[in-house]
């Protein structure tokens with residue numbers, strides 16, 4: 001049941017002692033990176049007595065990672081580095097994370113722990129439908145699954161026919177997939193005359209890399225007749241393996257032996273009590289190549305108070321509610337893209353793909369929501385379509401307080417994303433920014 | 436007797452209708468009759484084809500949202516008053532016609548009217564009682 005019983009069920013007090021030791025070691029290591037050496041000389045961190053002592057340090061943000069390109073955060077000699085992962089830097093410098101051999105081994109072990117916790121075993125056949133390369137999702141799960149001992153099919157994303165071929169030929173039982181692609185792939189399975197619920201052997205999926213709602217997860221589970229587990233990670237930490245759902249499926253255990261988690265108020269940086277929503281801030285506790293202190297993830301979540309029935313003592317974070325920087329402001333009203341998703345996924349007959357566009361019309365913001373209809377819900381009448389369109393409009397208006405323009409699309413007509421699905425496009429002249 | 440019509444959901448996007456026609460013609464499926472109902476944003480294309488089951492499979496594998504709708508096909512004399520008699524008969528018994536469209540087969544004197552009626556069974560009885568013949572799928576195909 002546990003991949004690493006001692007760590008996963010460690011008493012809270014012992015876990016906190018471990019965190020302190022590792023935090024002290026992390027500070028020492030971090031001081032070897034040029035950026036943190038300068039910072040720590042200024043602020044001077046003496047001894048760490050409790051994990052909360054970290055709050056005496058300033059935050060690290062993505063901007064600093066960019067500004068210090070390429071080696072400002074590197075804490076070991078380059079000869080000790082065995083791999084780098086980097087964000088796609090289309091504007092400005094990319095963010096680069098360097099991994100030593102020890103970092104890679106620790107990361108593999110964390111991902112194996114996650115998959116084992118969800119119920120994957122070495123007898124499973126694991127199909128990794130995620131991008132390999134600089135993106136951490138593919139390689140992270142790949143090495144985790146190998147470490148666990150499951151036969152791993154490194155197929156990567158896209159090419160639905162090939163995905164289904166592998167699933168059938170090798171009786172895939174577990175897959176790692178983007179939530180948006182999980183729904184699209186099911187459609188392709190049906191188009192081939194197969195029932196994803198009964199004609200395939202898939203029994204579980206790991207879904208992540210895109211924030212998604214509980215409603216979307218339930219749809220994936222129903223469509224495939226599988227259990228889907230939410231995965232949380234970010235390339236600045238390691239990638240996947242930071243937090244993961246256990247069989248209880250109520251929140252993701254954040255591995256506190258490897259990460260020190262804080263939840264802060266996004267605007268002020270002040271700590272937020274357990275149970276309340278704020279921005280997740282993470283400090284690496286074992287990493288050697290690129291230790292990061294108090295890294296602002298921009299991800300909004302909360303600590304779920306109380307112990308988990310599964311027996312693991314590591315605290316749980318809630319499903320990511322959005323990013324502090326992807327909030328849309330429509331004529332002064334704050335809306336999160338996931339609010340739109342949640343609303344759409346509750347309406348029967350609506351497919352799982354949607355696109356939010358913000359236009360400027362007559363000096364006013366206008367929210368446009370295009371949504372695909374579910375292929376098998378079409379009844380052949382215009383009145384059904386009109387009814388569906390007005391139901392979507394009313395539901396979105398009730399949820400957001402903004403009256404959108406709703407467009408009903410044919411199934412499969414939104415561009416198929418091989419990577420993360422683009423859900424929001426801001427077409428307003430002054431902002432010029434897509435979230 | 437009722438026949439199968441294929442209904443296709445179409446966004447109002449240039450060339451979508453042509454794509455349906457092309458997809459079917461590639462499969463050597465003949466569109467016998469066609470009608471389009473639309474709003475500003477989307478429409479429903481209704482077609483009568485010589486092989487409805489295969490058409491549905493073909494359209495779905497090409498990513499169209501399509502389904503089968505049971506409709507009634509009636510042969511109507513191609514002269515004034517031919518259509519109104521049918522509507523009168525149905526109206527007398529309060530049968531509501533959701534929509535209808537007609538086409539003329541070149542081999543025939545008469546026009547074929549396709550009617551979509553919710554209460555299909557009752558409509559069929561009424562038409563039969565009034566001596567108005569409906570076409571079976573086979574008869575329609577043979578035309």
Ligand SMILES: [Zn+2]
Nearest residue numbers: 246248308310
């Ligand atoms: Zn648990």
